[in-house]
Amino acid sequence: MSGRHPVEQPADDDMEEEVVVVEGDMAEFEDREYYHGRADDGEEMGLDDYDVLTRVTDTSSAQARKGKDIQGIPWERLNITRESYRLTRLQQYRNYENVPLSGEAVGKECKQIEKGGNYYEFFLNTRVVKPTILHFQLRNLVWATSKHDVYLMSNYSIMHWSSLSRNLSEVLNFSGHIAPAEKHTGSLLEGFTQTQISTLAVMDNLLVAGGFQGELTCKRLDKPGVSFCTRITYEDNAITNAIEIYDSLSGGVHFMASNNDCGVREFDMETFQQLSHFSFPWPVNHTSVSPDRNLITIVGDCPDGLLVDLRSGKNVASVVGHLDYSFASAWHPNGYTLATGNQDKTCRVWDLRNLALPTAILKCNMGAARSVRFSSDGQFMVVAEPADFVHVYSTKADYGRRQEIDFFGEISGVALSPDEESLYIGIWDRTYASLLQYNKRHRYGYLDSFL
Known part of the structure; x- marks a missing residue:
């Protein structure tokens, strides 16, 4: 990941108590560009630029079934329809590319995907929760540890949201001293x-939590305070791009940090000692560990991805076909299927038994595949774009059928709960920042409340 891109500083959102539409025509956006303070990355365009002021309210599944917009956007009071805004956003959104026109060159390769899958159903949008993003290419800032418990970044704070109690609490605040x-x-x-x-x-x-200067901060959630702080590199281009926590073969818990200094480092989560340090020819944007703990998928500032032996750090194989830089990877629980997400606007699915060609090339609507997640039961793969769209693919249908979740706003992260019952999507927008929750549909009907 290039270290030259600007850092987006989180901004506080002061919400009004009433819905007020200030005089002005939303259609004027056709002649305007919206970058939320960024001049060249082209990944920001928010409804708040239309001077729509709104109170902080939640939207429930019952309200959505009666026709309320899931984000609470009052389309009926605006001078533009949702359909028109969606069409223009699709036309005007500019995907960030390190390789020019990479997203336009892959169309013919992509698999034709049938829409209409309905695997997760809308349950709640809470605007009390306000996710934020620090760097526009890094979107792994939402995590679910159960179907009720979600952790996310909001400005300088790591927050915990309980969907059961509807309570939002601060876990760590990095604005001061840690x-x-x-x-x-x-x-x-x-x-x-x-x-x-x-x-x-x-x-x-x-x-x-990984920082912009190579910082790592570790905390046990069942204990007060912080357990461990370190700075793993002092190079100028030291940003921590991704972290993965996993159970090791030895029985302990390890985590792996991917950094812009071209390094991948493995740590023991009990002692916080570094176990290994592997270096690569380019900045590493994401890593994921195979279910059998033998291999690591390495993707970064190179179109090709690597499969690396976890113990020796030696390259075992490559996955070749992407046209730009990759920022996401994930393993299916079966241990031989993996996926990579790229700025060429595709997610590619690979079979370890034959890596010559991907088994599926899945195209995004607007932008890069910034986050990829498999459900714990292996039935679904979730792919998040930078904004507006999250796709849920059925692995049983050979990725030929998908559910498209459609909204407006930058995506700070996407998380499936460990039991795959809940899907959470963080939305960053100066007016409509929120956390979307979808619940898994079951054969005998939708569970409108948790049992």
Whole structure:
């Protein structure tokens, strides 16, 4: 990931108590460009630019079934329809590319996907929760540890949202000083001040946050304070691009950090000691560990992805076909299917037994495949674009059928709960920031409330 791109500083959203539409015609957006303070990345365009002020309200499944917009956008009071706005956004949205025109060159390869899958049904949109994004290429900032519990970044704070109690609470605040409460070798006892968090990972009761200057902050959610702080590199281009927490073969919990200094580092989550450090020819944007813990998928500032031996760090194979840089990867629970998400606006699915060609090339609507997740039962694959669209593919239908979740706003992250019962989508927008929750549909009908 290029270190030259601007950092998006989170902004506070001051919401009004009433829905007010200030005089003006929304159709004027056809002659305007919206970048939320960025001049060249082209990934931001928000409804708030139409001077729509709205109170913070939730939208329930019952309200949505009666016709209310799931985001609470009052289309009936605006001078543009949802359909018109969607069409113009599709036409005007500019996907960020490191390789020019990469997204236009892949159309003929892509599999024709039937829409109409209905695997997850809308349950709640809460605008009390306001996800934010620090860097426009890094969108793994929402994690679910159960069907009720979600962790996400909101400005400088890691927040916890309980969909059961509808309670939002702060877990860690990085705007001030953060220092470890435990003593571990290599930990920076002085901690950090005003850390800019670029990526996040949470599993069970373990949380790891990565920073823009190579910082790592580790916390046990069942204990007060911070467990460990370190800065894994002091290079100028040190941003932590991705973190994965996983159960190791030895029985302990490990995590892996991918950095812009071309390094991938593995840590023990109990002692917080670094176990390995592998270097690659280009910045590493994402890694994922295979279910059998033998291989790592490595993707980054190169069109090709790598499969690397977890113990030795040696390259085992490559996946070749993407046209731009990749920022997402994931393994299917079966252990031989993997997926990669790329700025060429495709997610490609690969079979470890024959990597000559991908088994499926799935095209996004507007932008890069920024996040990819498989459900724990392997039935679904979730692909999130930078904005507006999340796609849920049926693996049983050989990725030939999908559900398209359609909304407006930048996506800060997407998370499936470990039991695949809930799907959460973080939306970053200056007016309509929120957390979307979808619940899995069941054979005997939709569960409108948790049992």
